[in-house]
Amino acid sequence: MTTDTQTPGSGAVSEEERWKYLDHIRRTPGPFTDPDATAEEYLAQFEKFKVFGAGGLGCEILKNLALSKFKDIHVIDMDTIDVSNLNRQFLFRKSDVGKYKAEVAAKFVENRVKGVSITAHNKRIQDFDESFYKKFQLVVCGLDSIEARRWINAMLVSIAEESEDDPDGIKPLIDGGTEGFKGQARVILPSMTSCIECQLDMHAPRAAVPLCTIASIPRQPEHCVEWAHIIAWEEEKPFPKLDKDDPEHITWLYEKALARSQEFGISGVTYSLTQGTVKNIIPAIASTNAIIAGACCNEAFKIATNSAPCLGFENNYMMYSGNDSIYTYTFKHEKKDDCPVCGRQARPLEIDPRTTLQELLDSLSIRPEAQLKRPSIRAEGKTLYMQFPPQLEEQTRPHLAMSISELGLEDKQHVVVTDPAFPLEFNYYLKFKKASQE
Numbered sequence: 001m002t003t004d005t006q007t008p009g010s011g012a013v014s015e016e017e018r019w020k021y022l023d024h025i026r027r028t029p030g031p032f033t034d035p036d037a038t039a040e041e042y043l044a045q046f047e048k049f050k051v052f053g054a055g056g057l058g059c060e061i062l063k064n065l066a067l068s069k070f071k072d073i074h075v076i077d078m079d080t081i082d083v084s085n086l087n088r089q090f091l092f093r094k095s096d097v098g099k100y101k102a103e104v105a106a107k108f109v110e111n112r113v114k115g116v117s118i119t120a121h122n123k124r125i126q127d128f129d130e131s132f133y134k135k136f137q138l139v140v141c142g143l144d145s146i147e148a149r150r151w152i153n154a155m156l157v158s159i160a161e162e163s164e165d166d167p168d169g170i171k172p173l174i175d176g177g178t179e180g181f182k183g184q185a186r187v188i189l190p191s192m193t194s195c196i197e198c199q200l201d202m203h204a205p206r207a208a209v210p211l212c213t214i215a216s217i218p219r220q221p222e223h224c225v226e227w228a229h230i231i232a233w234e235e236e237k238p239f240p241k242l243d244k245d246d247p248e249h250i251t252w253l254y255e256k257a258l259a260r261s262q263e264f265g266i267s268g269v270t271y272s273l274t275q276g277t278v279k280n281i282i283p284a285i286a287s288t289n290a291i292i293a294g295a296c297c298n299e300a301f302k303i304a305t306n307s308a309p310c311l312g313f314e315n316n317y318m319m320y321s322g323n324d325s326i327y328t329y330t331f332k333h334e335k336k337d338d339c340p341v342c343g344r345q346a347r348p349l350e351i352d353p354r355t356t357l358q359e360l361l362d363s364l365s366i367r368p369e370a371q372l373k374r375p376s377i378r379a380e381g382k383t384l385y386m387q388f389p390p391q392l393e394e395q396t397r398p399h400l401a402m403s404i405s406e407l408g409l410e411d412k413q414h415v416v417v418t419d420p421a422f423p424l425e426f427n428y429y430l431k432f433k434k435a436s437q438e
């Protein structure tokens with residue numbers, strides 16, 4: 001423990017000493033390294049690596065990458081530091097509250113690890129275009145939104161497809177994510193292996209509690225909170241619009257939920273449970289973040305050095321669960337031919353022809369393989385519903401109440417769905433359900 005606690009740069013640990021073991025791995029050829037390269041070439045190649053990381057696992061990833069001797073790192077995060085981050089995002093101090101996460105984290109790690117250059121971007125990943133992402137060899141993501149993951153995935157697949165035979169066009173995407181005690185680390189070789197969109201059903205939206213349970217027979221404290229949130233609020237409208245960040249509003253919901261829970265003899269309704277349920281907060285656990293970020297950065301190190309086989313062509317997905325003791329499982333997620341990002345085929349969209357267009361659009365937000373919040377839809381030669389521009393929205397709005405058959409759509413007909421959050425088109429063909437299937 002003694003050497004670990006000494007401050008680097010104080011003279012206690014020389015730079016040579018600090019990197020001794022790491023450099024040994026990087027200099028020594030192994031069974032997986034290029035037999036023609038010299039030790040110097042290895043080191044030089046590694047130092048050219050540009051890596052970019054972003055998001056909620058950011059502190060861990062940034063620290064790990066710098067200590068793995070990646071030299072040129074870019075970090076993107078648009079968030080500012082909140083006091084609630086301080087318990088686990090260890091690069092931030094109280095005096096940093098309100099400042100940009102990317103900037104503070106970059107400065108901290110640069111000060112601590114000599115020789116690393118970290119460029120901070122206080123932006124969204126969507127604010128950059130292809131020419132920016134083309135500069136990197138490796139992308140490490142610890143994003144907290146599925147939308148952002150899908151976006152960067154589509155970007156890297158399109159770069160890979162465009163550069164066809166150029167191996168530099170394939171920028172491995174290492175993605176980590178956690179949810180409480182659970183997490184995953186996966187490696188995507190864009191256009192070659194199963195991508196995030198292929199794996200989207202692994203992130204199925206949480207099953208909602210049926211409204212009847214909430215309305216009539218609550219069994220859990222969360223059901224009481226949902227009752228206050230969905231039913232009591234609508235009936236009483238204590239404030240014009242629910243603001244989930246306003247303590248007064250949450251207090252109102254909490255008191256309503258508490259009264260209901262007492263009526264049904266359910267315990268466990270607290271202010272923070274109310275806030276968590278309404279805002280759908282899953283607690284972030286520092287150690288899960290450390291495990292997942294560690295797994296991701298080890299894969300980054302192996303990809304850069306070829307020192308050992310990494311996740312990729314064969315097994316490409318590692319899931320970790322600490323919910324019930326510890327369990328991990330690594331498997332190969334297959335590429336899907338009908339993936340809207342990396343596949344070539346249209347997907348079936350199973351539907352009863354009596355369904356209205358509105359119901360069809362609503363279903364796109366909960367279908368695990370779609371998860372589109374603001375879809376527009378068109379068929380060949382026919383604009384069915386467009387969210388934008390406003391004139392077109394108004395023109396197509398009457399279609400929403402019409403059924404699929406009233407709109408003249410046929411079984412096996414192709415439809416194209418778009419959503420402003422994604423720079424791509426989702427190709428589907430309608431697959432009519434027979435009435436007897438119900």
Ligand SMILES: [Zn+2]
Pocket residue numbers: 194195196197198199335336339340341342343
């Ligand atoms: Zn795919």
